[in-house]
Amino acid sequence: MQKKSKIYVAGHRGLVGSAIVRELEAQGYTNLLKRTRAELDLMDQAAVENFFKIEKPEYVFVAAAKVGGIGANKSQKADFIFENLQVQNNLIHNAYKFGAKKLLFLGSSCIYPRQAPQPIKEEYLLTGPLEETNDAYAVAKIAGITMCQSYNQQYGTNFISVMPTNLYGINDNFDLENAHVLPSLLRKFHEAKLENKPIVEVWGTGSPMREFLYVDDLASAVVFLMNNYDGSEIVNIGTGEDCTIKELAEMIKEVVGYEGQIYWNTSKPDGTPRKLLDVSRLAKLGWKYKTDFKTGLKKTYEWYKINV
Numbered sequence: 001m002q003k004k005s006k007i008y009v010a011g012h013r014g015l016v017g018s019a020i021v022r023e024l025e026a027q028g029y030t031n032l033l034k035r036t037r038a039e040l041d042l043m044d045q046a047a048v049e050n051f052f053k054i055e056k057p058e059y060v061f062v063a064a065a066k067v068g069g070i071g072a073n074k075s076q077k078a079d080f081i082f083e084n085l086q087v088q089n090n091l092i093h094n095a096y097k098f099g100a101k102k103l104l105f106l107g108s109s110c111i112y113p114r115q116a117p118q119p120i121k122e123e124y125l126l127t128g129p130l131e132e133t134n135d136a137y138a139v140a141k142i143a144g145i146t147m148c149q150s151y152n153q154q155y156g157t158n159f160i161s162v163m164p165t166n167l168y169g170i171n172d173n174f175d176l177e178n179a180h181v182l183p184s185l186l187r188k189f190h191e192a193k194l195e196n197k198p199i200v201e202v203w204g205t206g207s208p209m210r211e212f213l214y215v216d217d218l219a220s221a222v223v224f225l226m227n228n229y230d231g232s233e234i235v236n237i238g239t240g241e242d243c244t245i246k247e248l249a250e251m252i253k254e255v256v257g258y259e260g261q262i263y264w265n266t267s268k269p270d271g272t273p274r275k276l277l278d279v280s281r282l283a284k285l286g287w288k289y290k291t292d293f294k295t296g297l298k299k300t301y302e303w304y305k306i307n308v
């Protein structure tokens with residue numbers, strides 16, 4: 001990308017999209033294209049086609065998606081598969097139709113088989129059954145990856161797909177029913193501290209393991225890959241380290257300064273036992289994450305206290 005390239009960030013207001021915009025601006029890219037949902041409904045095929053026809057972006061970051069934690073994924077499977085397929089089809093097809101130079105598609109680490117060997121290598125994709133709680137979302141994302149690969153093969157496009165691990169950071173979703181575990185627990189422990197609640201409910205057994213990447217690092221990785229990677233093979237983006245949900249809860253309890261007890265509600269699902277990504281492909285390309293977990297957690301909590 002050149003500093004004046006026309007770069008469209010689809011989903012620019014979300015956790016990932018807003019971080020990508022911050023990273024692009026910090027690196028001096030001045031010609032960024034953004035549309036709010038009110039300005040452009042990405043579910044509307046004709047509207048998206050018209051937008052690409054007029055604007056003809058050169059680079060497209062597909063950071064628009066319907067996303068959520070285990071609760072949302074389990075209870076809204078129809079919405080997750082329909083909305084994600086619709087949005088990515090519209091963006092990928094029109095990026096091809098109106099000659100985008102390059103597109104970066106964002107998947108997720110939940111696309112891998114539930115029992116994949118750990119750490120998970122990119123080639124383990126489609127080698128086993130998916131995690132039930134998020135199979136609808138995973139199938140949609142796998143379709144997006146396959147679509148990018150198919151358009152590259154048939155039409156000679158340059159559409160790359162990247163698989164981030166669990167992300168967190170400023171501008172995340174803190175809704176207790178639909179959010180991911182980290183923002184949910186930050187909010188639960190924070191509110192319990194303010195309201196002097198004696199106990200905080202945490203879902204599941206606490207034994208599953210999760211890897212967390214600070215969203216600004218993800219943004220740095222996707223800008224790096226947009227500028228340095230042209231393959232059709234997917235690329236994992238993560239830290240290569242994970243912890244149990246129990247350790248996460250203890251860390252968040254400490255960062256927030258909550259003194260009460262934790263109640264493990266095992267009627268809630270645990271989800272995938274582990275999904276640690278093998279990040280050696282990305283390391284070989286020359287990128288590594290920077291923000292250590294404690295620092296990222298503190299930054300996110302500071303932001304939360306001021307903005308939420």
Ligand code: GFB
Nearest residue numbers: 069070073108110134180181184202203204208269270271
């Ligand atoms: O981030 P999360 O909701 O989704 O993490 P996944 C779920 C894990 O955290 C489960 C535990 O083991 C939950 O039992 N957990 C404990 C909680 N307390 C809470 C809580 O208050 N809220 C939530 N949400 N979880 C998602 C996929 O899987 O990962 C998505 O469903 C996406 O599709 C995302 O891929 C990155 O990490 O299990």
